[in-house]
Amino acid sequence: xxxxxxxxxxxxxxxxxxxxxxxxxxxxxxxxxxxxxxxxxxxxxxxxxxxxxxxxxxxxxxxxxxxxxxxxxxxxxxxxxxxxxxxxxxxxxxxxxxxxxxxxxxxxxxxxxxxxxxxxxxxxxxxxxxxxxxxxxxxxxxxxxxxxxxxxxxxxxxxxxxxxxxxxxxxxxxxxxxxxxxxxxxxxxxxxxxxxxxxxxxxxxxxxxxxxxxxxxxxxxxxxxxxxxxxxxxxxxxxxxxxxxxxxxxxxxxxxxxxxxxxxxxxxxxxxxxxxxxxxxxxxxxxxxxxxxxxxxxxxxxxxxxxxxxxxxxxxxxxxxxxxxxxxxxxxxxxxxxxxxxxxxxxxxxxx
Amino acid sequence: xxxxxxxxxxxxxxxxxxxxxxxxxxxxxxxxxxxxxxxxxxxxxxxxxxxxxx
Numbered sequence: 090x091x092x093x094x095x096x097x098x099x100x101x102x103x104x105x106x107x108x109x110x111x112x113x114x115x116x117x118x119x120x121x122x123x124x125x126x127x128x129x130x131x132x133x134x135x136x137x138x139x140x141x142x143x144x145x146x147x148x149x150x151x152x153x154x155x156x157x158x159x160x161x162x163x164x165x166x167x168x169x170x171x172x173x174x175x176x177x178x179x180x181x182x183x184x185x186x187x188x189x190x191x192x193x194x195x196x197x198x199x200x201x202x203x204x205x206x207x208x209x210x211x212x213x214x215x216x217x218x219x220x221x222x223x224x225x226x227x228x229x230x231x232x233x234x235x236x237x238x239x240x241x242x243x244x245x246x247x248x249x250x251x252x253x254x255x256x257x258x259x260x261x262x263x264x265x266x267x268x269x270x271x272x273x274x275x276x277x278x279x280x281x282x283x284x285x286x287x288x289x290x291x292x293x294x295x296x297x298x299x300x301x302x303x304x305x306x307x308x309x310x311x312x313x314x315x316x317x318x319x320x321x322x323x324x325x326x327x328x329x330x331x332x333x334x335x336x337x338x339x340x341x342x343x344x345x346x347x348x349x350x351x352x353x354x355x356x357x358x359x360x361x362x363x364x365x366x367x368x369x370x371x372x373x374x375x376x377x378x379x380x381x382x383x384x385x386x387x388x389x390x391x392x393x394x395x396x397x398x399x400x401x402x403x404x405x406x407x408x409x410x411x412x413x414x415x416x417x418x419x420x421x422x423x424x425x426x427x428x429x430x431x432x433x434x435x436x437x438x439x440x441x
Numbered sequence: 442x443x444x445x446x447x448x449x450x451x452x453x454x455x456x457x458x459x460x461x462x463x464x465x466x467x468x469x470x471x472x473x474x475x476x477x478x479x480x481x482x483x484x485x486x487x488x489x490x491x492x493x494x495x
Contacts, residue, residue: 153458153461156458156461156462156465157461157462157464157465158465160462160465160466160469161465161468161469164466164469165469330458330462331448333458333461334448334451334454334455334458335448337451337454337457337458338448338449338451338454342454342457342458344457344460344461347461348460348461348464351461351464351465351468352464352468355465355468355469355472356468356472359472359476426487426488429484429487429488430488433488
């Protein structure tokens with residue numbers, strides 16, 4: 090009974106080696122997600138593309154993985170009272186339409202035989218762009234590019250709305266106006282536009298879209314950082330769930346990929362999240378930016394290898410994208426343990 | 442481009458997505474329990490004392 094269920098869901102169709110690879114990769118992705126608050130999930134789809142999974146399976150399974158990860162993270166943020174459900178419901182409406190438009194584009198491009206190539210190119214641009222932005226911010230030392238853990242722990246009353254958000258709130262006053270947590274008053278149309286744009290990206294690339302939606306919620310809508318984090322995750326549960334369902338109907342969700350990835354990432358996210366209390370994220374952010382840039386190069390190399398029919402180049406691309414993530418995850422773990430041991434040593438010396 | 446698709450009820454896909462949802466909840470609760478049970482022991486092995494990582 091159990092084996093027939095697992096077989097029907099695709100688990101038994103995955104070899105033990107691949108299951109182990111996915112659990113390990115999930116662990117690495119989870120550490121990155123837990124530590125930086127973003128970024129792990131959009132390494133999954135390109136890795137699956139390089140493993141020769143069809144584009145709808147790579148994107149659909151990537152989205153199902155994002156859905157599972159968001160469920161786990163939302164449970165945690167709900168406990169902390171950091172979810173604005175009114176904002177979440179409006180965001181869900183705009184994102185749903187955006188996701189469907191993105192998903193329809195993937196299937197249309199797949200029917201033309203162009204999906205794999207165009208999605209890979211979009212990833213090169215995306216990873217390269219975000220990677221360059223994070224690296225630049227890390228070099229400047231202003232801490233931009235990912236979730237600010239200190240800001241995320243601030244009280245809502247201490248939060249100051251960014252100037253650009255204030256300007257948008259004053260300029261765009263098309264009714265209906267909505268009042269959000271932290272006394273933010275903004276047009277529902279601004280929220281819908283932000284939601285549609287990020288939904289389109291999610292549906293096309295199979296990513297949660299948090300790394301675009303988070304800054305958009307903070308800078309375009311003016312939502313306090315802790316509420317943006319919690320609401321974003323709440324919204325991803327719905328958008329990711331719906332996207333996964335639609336991809337699943339077309340056979341695009343492979344549980345043999347998603348289940349082991351989630352198994353590893355749920356543990357990794359706990360480790361990464363705990364590490365934020367010990368290690369300064371800014372010190373490691375430059376590696377994160379470098380990892381994204383290497384990811385962009387790796388996807389490019391893999392795509393050239395695929396175009397030329399050169400398996401060595403395809404393998405090199407896969408090794409680079411997984412290797413870069415592994416190196417950064419180990420850097421986080423190593424720094425965390427070293428910091429803890431140093432703290433312990435100082436405490437022991439002081440006690441003596 | 443194909444028209445926008447309205448989701449239709451598909452029991453097999455619903456079981457698939459429900460399984461992922463269930464796995465996520467089980468992992469959240471399960472890993473939370475394991476962390477409480479073995480966290481201090483693991484910290485003693487890694488750090489040599491119960492230094493707090495939280």
